[in-house]
Amino acid sequence: MRNVIITSIFCALISTTGVAQTSTTAPTPxxxxxxxxxxxxxxxxxxTEGQAKSRLEANGYxxxxxxxxxxxxxxxxxxxxxxxxxxxxxxxxGNITRN
Numbered sequence: 001m002r003n004v005i006i007t008s009i010f011c012a013l014i015s016t017t018g019v020a021q022t023s024t025t026a027p028t029p030x031x032x033x034x035x036x037x038x039x040x041x042x043x044x045x046x047x048t049e050g051q052a053k054s055r056l057e058a059n060g061y062x063x064x065x066x067x068x069x070x071x072x073x074x075x076x077x078x079x080x081x082x083x084x085x086x087x088x089x090x091x092x093x094g095n096i097t098r099n
Contacts, residue, residue, distance in 0.1 A: 043092035045073035052090040059096055061088060 047055070052075040053064045060081060067077035067090075075090040076099075087099040 043073050045092040055090055055094055056088055
């Protein structure tokens with residue numbers, strides 16, 4: 001009986017430690033969320049080129065081309081929006097800005 005109680009207490013303590021953990025990754029904004037005020041933000045970008053392109057396309061950009069990650073971790077390239085060719089950026093949080 002003593003072993004059952006000790007095992008139960010141990011399991012209860014183990015199961016509650018996972019609740020206190022928090023995520024260290026920045027949340028990705030929804031596809032049509034407005035960009036942060038200071039975007040593009042420098043930081044370690046975990047987006048692949050394909051993911052950055054897909055994010056731009058999900059926000060109405062077409063003909064996305066020339067995406068290159070700069071020294072600040074920001075994807076930069078060109079795209080068409082409303083018939084005009086523009087320079088675009090996608091930062092590590094998924095913020096899209098036009099230059």
